[in-house]
């Protein structure tokens with residue numbers, strides 16, 4: 001079995017499992033005033049400090065959430081609402097065309113239900129956001145900007161975005177800038193303060209922590225209207241009894257992932273280059289999508305001309321190789337990826353693509369298994385053709 | 389064998405997939421997404437292509453323990469089944485879309501793709517028996533689906549497996565419950581899957597627009613009323629004619645024929661529906677020995693009709709079918725399926741029908 005789908009979710013780190021299971025055996029609501037509550041609160045607050053320290057943020061800037069999707073929704077909608085409440089002219093949302101659906105659909109929702117004017121910023125053939133186009137959009141809408149959002153690194157094709165330049169431009173234009181760093185933390189150096197962003201999404205299960213927990217790192221001066229109203233936890237931005245065990249596991253994972261990041265990036269990039277070379281040796285006409293240099297160390301994304309991604313996935317699955325088409329589904333039917341379409345790929349190239357993503361448990365044996373299977377699998381899929 | 393089980397989300401296909409796995413096949417489940425914009429939930433017992441059906445199919449596959457994928461076939465289904473359905477009605481015929489779907493999608497587009505991807509056969513939950521290339525009725529006469537499979541060629545049948553033919557529906561449901569399949573008591577799907585509200589006339593009106601025309605008495609030639617589109621009528625239909633006047637003899641009148649060219653619906657007494665000679669085209673022989681001369685057999689001329697003795701005479705590219713006794717409501721576009729006892733011999737598409745007693 002070769003697991004090449006770490007971008008979908010990566011196995012939990014043993015130290016995170018230990019921290020979480022230890023906390024699961026404890027009881028107490030972190031909001032309670034008695035001894036049990038105090039103990040639970042200590043777990044949560046220590047976790048907050050560890051996450052903050054690992055990500056270059058202050059503890060008060062860490063808002064625990066139910067994961068990447070919630071963090072993205074909270075940032076995009078919450079900052080939009082707060083900005084519009086402060087000034088009704090603030091209704092323009094800038095977003096890259098290659099955002100994860102957790103951002104893109106939230107933005108679309110704001111357009112459909114809240115009257116937001118949405119400006120999608122295009123990308124080049126390698127999936128890089130055009131900084132000049134972003135600056136031009138900032139200029140064009142100056143007094144009407146509500147929020148801007150561009151992901152740190154793309155989950156499908158792995159392209160790393162010029163977040164620092166974009167954040168600086170947004171700051172100069174006076175608009176809060178959110179970045180979805182769900183795929184970046186643990187793979188790239190991520191420092192909240194140094195990056196200049198106003199808000200940043202982090203997701204537990206993408207970096208070796210548990211499912212259903214994450215954080216929105218939210219600058220102290222950034223106003224954000226809550227999605228969830230209730231007991232007023234998390235600076236009143238995110239009500240709900242805190243999930244101390246998940247948060248404990250999450251914090252340990254963030255800390256470990258950040259500590260190991262530099263070495264892991266070197267190791268993963270080596271494996272990645274090996275994987276790319278071996279696949280190209282078997283399938284010379286495969287096309288590597290995304291930025292060949294400025295990409296997540298664990299991401300490989302290929303288009304296989306003449307094949308359908310679904311067919312490739314099924315045939316590899318039957319041989320024990322687990323990967324992804326990397327694109328969203330409706331009723332499980334793959335749609336051409338909006339990321340590849342934004343990069344200018346035609347629909348055949350978009351449909352015939354697969355993502356192989358590496359992570360902390362990946363070894364050369366995984367690459368060997370893929371290299372052995374990919375030739376016959378592509379040949380088989382070609383016989384079935386790209387048609388649907 | 390490496391087999392692909394088509395899983396609709398219903399109980400039959402789930403049990404069929406489970407039996408195929410028990411039989412030692414390497415089974416992969418596939419749900420065909422046939423609708424461009426699927427509804428999220430089933431409404432009542434109708435239709436079959438909602439997201440809920442897709443999830444039911446996936447859940448069944450997980451319980452059986454087989455890989456499961458969704459194949460998007462909406463474009464092919466739209467062109468080969470739905471558009472064809474509309475065009476057939478527009479041409480005054482009465483198509484059977486399930487039969488068409490078997491012929492063009494399940495045992496053509498899906499089978500071809502399966503074979504290309506290295507599978508040996510397609511497994512479905514149809515109620516019919518198939519072994520050694522011989523297609524027979526299900527042991528459950530009420531659920532028998534051999535009629536809608538009779539359009540398949542020998543080549544298609546050679547790559548098909550129907551594991552349910554020896555069981556009744558009641559047995560299939562009981563087995564599903566025993567296997568822990570949550571679809572065990574899911575209602576049967578009826579009607580046409582792409583017309584979930586069952587309003588075929590409304591569906592056709594939406595696609596074809598209103599085309600007002602006349603309803604004419606076949607005997608007197610008198611205009612009895614009007615209609616919004618001849619496609620809303622089928623041969624033998626009695627209800628919903630909304631004729632202003634009763635017939636002189638006081639007996640009900642039926643649709644006798646539909647002429648799309650003049651957009652006229654002709655109606656008349658029940659006896660005028662009686663036909664005993666059918667011309668059929670596009671014949672398919674399932675049995676190995678194609679008869680050269682007249683053949684005595686049983687014929688079935690609609691999905692839930694009973695078989696009737698007849699003589700089938702090869703004529704040009706098709707057949708002339710002479711029924712021993714007249715039958716009613718024979719509609720062009722339906723299949724005429726030939727049986728020897730419960731064995732399917734072949735099928736063809738009804739082109740026209742008449743009564744030998746009446747001079748045309």
Ligand SMILES: Cc1ncc(COP(=O)(O)O)c(C=O)c1O
Nearest residue numbers: 067068069100102155182183203
């Ligand atoms: C870039 C990105 N953002 C957001 C998400 C959603 O995160 P979660 O699964 O924690 O809701 C994902 C994971 O699919 C992702 O890759």
